[in-house]
Amino acid sequence: MTRARQGQRQVVLELARASRVYGRAGSTVPALRDVDLVVTDGEFLTIVGPSGSGKSTCLNLLGCLDAPSEGEVFLCGRATSRLAPEDRAALRRDHIGFVLQSPNLIARMSALQNVELPLVYRGVDRVTRRARAQETLRAVGLGSRLTHAPDELSGGQQQRVAIARAIVAEPRILIADEPTGALDTVNSAAILNLLHELNGALGLTIVMVTHDPSIAERSPRVCVFRDGRLVADEVRGRRAHAG
Amino acid sequence: MLAESVRLALEALGRNALRSALTALGILIGVGAVITMIAIGQGASANVRDEIARLGSELLTVTVGQRRRGGQGASIAAGAFDYADVEAIRREVRGLRHVVPLASRPGRATARGVNWNVKVIGTESAYFLARGWALASGRTMTEDETYNGKPVCIIGETVRNRLFGGGDGVGQPLRVAGVACSVIGVLAPRGQSGAADDDDNVVAVPFDMFQRRIQGSPDIQGIVMTAYATASLERVKIALGGLLRERRGLGAGEADDFSLLDMRQVAQSMTAATQTLTLFLGAIAAVSLVVGGIGIMNIMLVSVTERTQEIGVRLTIGALPSQIRLQFLCEAVILTVAGGLLGIVAGLGAAAIAAPRLAVPFVTDPAVAAAALLVAAVLGIGFGYAPAVKAAALDPVEALRQR
Ligand SMILES: Nc1ncnc2c1ncn2[C@@H]1O[C@H](COP(=O)(O)OP(=O)(O)OP(=O)(O)O)[C@@H](O)[C@H]1O
Ligand SMILES: [Mg+2]
Numbered sequence: 001m002t003r004a005r006q007g008q009r010q011v012v013l014e015l016a017r018a019s020r021v022y023g024r025a026g027s028t029v030p031a032l033r034d035v036d037l038v039v040t041d042g043e044f045l046t047i048v049g050p051s052g053s054g055k056s057t058c059l060n061l062l063g064c065l066d067a068p069s070e071g072e073v074f075l076c077g078r079a080t081s082r083l084a085p086e087d088r089a090a091l092r093r094d095h096i097g098f099v100l101q102s103p104n105l106i107a108r109m110s111a112l113q114n115v116e117l118p119l120v121y122r123g124v125d126r127v128t129r130r131a132r133a134q135e136t137l138r139a140v141g142l143g144s145r146l147t148h149a150p151d152e153l154s155g156g157q158q159q160r161v162a163i164a165r166a167i168v169a170e171p172r173i174l175i176a177d178e179p180t181g182a183l184d185t186v187n188s189a190a191i192l193n194l195l196h197e198l199n200g201a202l203g204l205t206i207v208m209v210t211h212d213p214s215i216a217e218r219s220p221r222v223c224v225f226r227d228g229r230l231v232a233d234e235v236r237g238r239r240a241h242a243g
Numbered sequence: 244m245l246a247e248s249v250r251l252a253l254e255a256l257g258r259n260a261l262r263s264a265l266t267a268l269g270i271l272i273g274v275g276a277v278i279t280m281i282a283i284g285q286g287a288s289a290n291v292r293d294e295i296a297r298l299g300s301e302l303l304t305v306t307v308g309q310r311r312r313g314g315q316g317a318s319i320a321a322g323a324f325d326y327a328d329v330e331a332i333r334r335e336v337r338g339l340r341h342v343v344p345l346a347s348r349p350g351r352a353t354a355r356g357v358n359w360n361v362k363v364i365g366t367e368s369a370y371f372l373a374r375g376w377a378l379a380s381g382r383t384m385t386e387d388e389t390y391n392g393k394p395v396c397i398i399g400e401t402v403r404n405r406l407f408g409g410g411d412g413v414g415q416p417l418r419v420a421g422v423a424c425s426v427i428g429v430l431a432p433r434g435q436s437g438a439a440d441d442d443d444n445v446v447a448v449p450f451d452m453f454q455r456r457i458q459g460s461p462d463i464q465g466i467v468m469t470a471y472a473t474a475s476l477e478r479v480k481i482a483l484g485g486l487l488r489e490r491r492g493l494g495a496g497e498a499d500d501f502s503l504l505d506m507r508q509v510a511q512s513m514t515a516a517t518q519t520l521t522l523f524l525g526a527i528a529a530v531s532l533v534v535g536g537i538g539i540m541n542i543m544l545v546s547v548t549e550r551t552q553e554i555g556v557r558l559t560i561g562a563l564p565s566q567i568r569l570q571f572l573c574e575a576v577i578l579t580v581a582g583g584l585l586g587i588v589a590g591l592g593a594a595a596i597a598a599p600r601l602a603v604p605f606v607t608d609p610a611v612a613a614a615a616l617l618v619a620a621v622l623g624i625g626f627g628y629a630p631a632v633k634a635a636a637l638d639p640v641e642a643l644r645q646r
Contacts, residue, residue, distance in 0.1 A: 060640050063559075065558075065559065065639045065640050066638075066639075066640050085564050085636075086563055086564050086565055089558060089562070089563045089564055090563060092559075092561070093561040093562075093563065097560075098559040098560065100559075100643070104552070104556045104559075104643070106553055106556065107258075108258050109254075117557070117560060117561075118560040118561040120247055120251070121557070121560070121561040121562045121563070121566055122561055123244065123247070165560060166560070169561060
């Protein structure tokens with residue numbers, strides 16, 4: 001069931017002259033300056049750049065975790081910059097899954113419980129959410145580790161649980177901030193394969209930050225940030241994109 | 244959503260079980276203290292009610308002198324009553340079942356070589372009827388004995404015990420206030436034997452004999468009466484007041500120089516006193532409840548700080564701020580309600596142990612328990628609100644950066 005279609009695709013995320021300045025009067029840090037970026041449905045976009053160049057800041061805006069100081073962020077056509085926290089959270093819940101550098105699993109809850117949690121907040125009943133969490137954990141290759149607590153899993157396994165947790169509610173977009181940053185090359189390749197699989201098989205839109213040039217290599221589209229600006233946007237491979 | 248929030252809250256509390264238990268302990272102690280204090284206070288009230296019921300609500304007494312407001316204290320000097328007053332009341336005031344003169348003074352009773360200080364009263368046999376006081380053995384005074392000053396006496400349980408030990412003493416000789424007489428009856432115990440104000444430490448002698456051989460004057464300090472019905476008490480009191488004022492020659496502007504007291508007045512003032520006591524004890528205990536509530540707030544604030552990163556994670560995986568707020572509020576309310584429930588059990592347990600030692604009955608009042616639980620829940624919401632709002636207002640990006 002692939003959502004990929006030929007021709008013009010729907011825009012799911014858009015930054016329009018978005019800026020983000022940290023700090024209050026006096027000492028301000030411009031983390032992101034005037035960034036324009038369009039992400040279409042089913043894309044796999046990789047963001048690279050030196051440390052402190054504004055990659056995470058950009059992801060936080062795209063993922064509705066944060067609001068721009070100036071400019072606008074559109075999620076599925078909806079302007080989000082002036083939403084109240086509660087409404088922004090609801091929008092986030094309905095469209096976006098997050099994977100961060102550290103898996104951030106909740107301690108003393110089993111892998112299964114961790115993956116069930118997003119469904120709890122979405123009001124899914126107990127039986128359904130258990131079934132879906134099991135199914136999703138199997139899909140990321142952890143069918144045999146359902147009842148393990150986070151500290152009984154390896155780093156790579158924990159990150160798989162985190163991915164399962166991010167996609168269990170079937171979001172349209174997956175935001176991943178250095179998802180392989182804490183992993184060795186073997187695990188990191190496996191996680192990357194998993195993400196490509198999700199993108200290919202489910203048509204999940206993925207925006208990922210990485211420091212690893214070999215990972216960026218595999219990506220059909222790479223955006224480069226420097227000093228808070230988007231300085232390059234390369235599209236390669238088969239999916240042509242006019243960015 | 245509430246059910247899920249409660250579940251999430253229980254889960255979070257369970258992950259820090261010891262701390263949760265210690266926090267709930269503060270509320271447990273507070274609620275327990277309130278419950279114990281109120282139970283004891285209510286037990287004291289029940290005691291007072293029993294006492295009044297035992298005395299009889301139709302009982303009416305008139306004594307010489309005017310009691311100052313507040314009861315105790317000096318009386319205004321006034322002339323005593325005499326037997327003509329008793330007869331005038333019998334003749335002129337309608338609605339009275341018994342009208343009995345009562346004179347008393349402390350005195351010494353001696354029997355079988357043992358001395359014992361007692362309260363000596365001179366009265367008529369109707370006195371025991373008026374006060375609903377039965378005889379345990381022997382008989383009451385005859386009319387002949389009452390009005391012709393025959394040397395007989397009726398003794399209370401305490402006196403019997405002190406002077407005659409195991410025997411009932413009926414038919415035995417006894418000297419009271421220097422007068423030799425013989426015991427004809429023993430009164431049934433009224434309870435509270437040994438207490439400072441012991442009803443049972445009494446020797447009753449015929450009124451006539453008391454006046455002539457013990458008191459040496461025809462003075463009567465008090466008259467004890469019972470009405471046929473409690474409802475007619477007010478009317479009787481008015482008639483009685485009017486009659487006594489007239490007989491004592493009081494002018495229109497002069498205050499009464501005697502006091503009329505019915506048991507309802509006594510009941511009211513005693514009930515008010517015990518209610519004040521209950522309220523006072525409860526208020527002191529409530530302070531510890533508030534302290535417990537502040538403890539909850541303190542721990543919840545610490546908990547929010549500690550779990551900041553976890554809250555950030557929850558916000559990234561789909562939790563709404565309102566859901567976070569509800570979860571923390573549920574945690575606080577679960578702590579206070581659990582503490583409250585255990586506090587009710589502990590408080591009633593403490594009251595059950597303390598009540599017999601304080602000579603009050605053990606009273607349980609479901610309304611007080613329900614109110615305590617409600618207060619606990621309100622405390623949870625009140626003191627849990629600020630931490631819950633703080634948790635819900637966290638910025639997800641900032642929260643995630645916390646370690
Ligand atoms: N909460 C904040 N308060 C103040 N300054 C911040 C904050 N977050 C980020 N910055 C600043 O904004 C700039 C961009 O930060 P950002 O985290 O987006 O960089 P990054 O590209 O993700 O770096 P890295 O590769 O190290 O993760 C940096 O200079 C950083 O110091
Ligand atoms: Mg970063």
